[in-house]
Amino acid sequence: MKKLEGRAVICLALALALVAGLGLFITKLAIHGDEWAAFYANSHVYDEGYMTVGSVYDRNGVLLLKNDENGQHYHENGTIRKATAHIVGDRDQNIITGATYAFKSDMVGYNLITGTKGILFGSGRSVSMTIDAQVSKTAYEALGSRNGFVGVYNWKTGEIICAVSKPALDPAQKANADSATGTYINKVISSKAIPGSTFKLVTLAAALKEIDDLNQRTFKCTGKYEIEGEYVTCQSVHGTMDIFGALANSCNCAFAELTLELGADVMEDIVKDLGLTSSYNIDGISSEKGSFDFDTAKITMGWSGIGQGQDQVNPLSMMVYMGAIAGEGTAAEPNLLMDSKTKTTTLLDADVAKQLKEMMRNNVIATYGDRNYPGLELHAKSGTAENIKGESTDAWFCGFSGDYAFIVCVEKGGYGSQAAGPVANKVLQAISKNN
Ligand SMILES: [Zn+2]
Numbered sequence: 001m002k003k004l005e006g007r008a009v010i011c012l013a014l015a016l017a018l019v020a021g022l023g024l025f026i027t028k029l030a031i032h033g034d035e036w037a038a039f040y041a042n043s044h045v046y047d048e049g050y051m052t053v054g055s056v057y058d059r060n061g062v063l064l065l066k067n068d069e070n071g072q073h074y075h076e077n078g079t080i081r082k083a084t085a086h087i088v089g090d091r092d093q094n095i096i097t098g099a100t101y102a103f104k105s106d107m108v109g110y111n112l113i114t115g116t117k118g119i120l121f122g123s124g125r126s127v128s129m130t131i132d133a134q135v136s137k138t139a140y141e142a143l144g145s146r147n148g149f150v151g152v153y154n155w156k157t158g159e160i161i162c163a164v165s166k167p168a169l170d171p172a173q174k175a176n177a178d179s180a181t182g183t184y185i186n187k188v189i190s191s192k193a194i195p196g197s198t199f200k201l202v203t204l205a206a207a208l209k210e211i212d213d214l215n216q217r218t219f220k221c222t223g224k225y226e227i228e229g230e231y232v233t234c235q236s237v238h239g240t241m242d243i244f245g246a247l248a249n250s251c252n253c254a255f256a257e258l259t260l261e262l263g264a265d266v267m268e269d270i271v272k273d274l275g276l277t278s279s280y281n282i283d284g285i286s287s288e289k290g291s292f293d294f295d296t297a298k299i300t301m302g303w304s305g306i307g308q309g310q311d312q313v314n315p316l317s318m319m320v321y322m323g324a325i326a327g328e329g330t331a332a333e334p335n336l337l338m339d340s341k342t343k344t345t346t347l348l349d350a351d352v353a354k355q356l357k358e359m360m361r362n363n364v365i366a367t368y369g370d371r372n373y374p375g376l377e378l379h380a381k382s383g384t385a386e387n388i389k390g391e392s393t394d395a396w397f398c399g400f401s402g403d404y405a406f407i408v409c410v411e412k413g414g415y416g417s418q419a420a421g422p423v424a425n426k427v428l429q430a431i432s433k434n435n
Pocket residue numbers: 221222223234235236237238239250251252253254
């Protein structure tokens with residue numbers, strides 16, 4: 001009898017262990033099922049390491065990628081393929097912002113109840129991205145032979161209309177081991193770089209918040225501003241001007257003076273408040289964070305306040321800041337999937353945003369030329385970033401027009417508005433025609 005009882009206990013223990021194991025498996029299945037289904041060794045989904053199910057569309061229903069048992073079929077137009085490569089993704093899944101990597105479980109069509117039902121019917125599922133393929137093509141062509149990036153998003157809905165990055169690869173071609181540096185990186189989302197004078201909009205936000213009589217002040221530029229025996233210099237002698245003039249002239253002397261007056265703590269707070277030091281979650285993709293250091297020698301801090309010293313800005317977060325100026329303090333956070341819910345973020349006070357808005361409009365009228373941007377009622381700021389002494393500078397241009405906030409950089413392009421302004425204009429004109 002004792003023997004029997006002993007065996008019953010063992011049986012019960014084994015049964016409990018089985019139930020516990022099954023429970024653990026079901027829990028893991030619920031949590032990780034989509035990853036397992038999309039795992040590259042799953043032969044229902046992959047053939048020799050390449051996905052054979054799922055398709056990717058743009059916002060207008062243009063088919064950008066269709067996977068089937070015969071392979072991966074990208075758009076027939078080579079420029080569209082390259083212009084959308086960083087969002088659609090490559091078949092080797094090297095581009096982490098690409099749908100083939102970031103949204104592969106959506107493409108496989110895994111579902112906890114039905115499993116990979118989509119695969120049984122041979123097609124997987126389709127994902128619809130917020131990007132516009134035609135607008136992306138316009139952006140890619142506008143960059144021409146130069147590297148750089150173009151980001152545009154709807155600051156009311158969060159939809160990313162265009163996130164073009166060069167150099168790009170043609171995803172229809174086999175991966176090239178010696179691709180140019182940056183080929184697999186979507187610079188809009190995953191990079192950070194010296195922003196040049198576009199950063200004056202950040203220093204200006206702090207000054208508008210902290211200095212009560214800013215609008216009554218005058219600034220005097222003699223072409224150089226002395227800090228402890230060293231100089232922050234301007235391209236020319238801007239003379240006497242108010243804060244509107246200081247921004248429209250992009251006067252380094254005026255902004256270095258403001259930066260030192262505000263101090264390191266205020267500057268550190270403002271980059272944090274404006275979302276420049278944190279990462280956005282774009283349907284599961286984390287954007288790169290910017291990095292800043294104002295706690296330095298005074299001369300370095302002076303240069304940092306005008307976007308030249310220790311600043312590294314992530315373009316996407318700067319684009320959201322542009323959206324928040326347009327939205328009088330509040331903007332939608334960016335997304336890439338058409339069925340995403342809109343989340344909003346408040347980055348600055350409405351009265352500060354309104355003043356920035358007025359000054360950015362004045363920049364276009366006074367400096368960049370409104371006739372160069374017909375019908376756009378453009379608000380903008382340019383930047384010319386010096387990366388390596390003696391090399392040609394990177395041209396930046398950021399701002400907004402209507403519902404769209406944008407950021408453009410033409411690497412080694414020369415002067416900000418002259419090189420990057422026309423790129424922004426072409427892309428914004430294409431959007432106003434297409435949407
Ligand atoms: Zn000046």
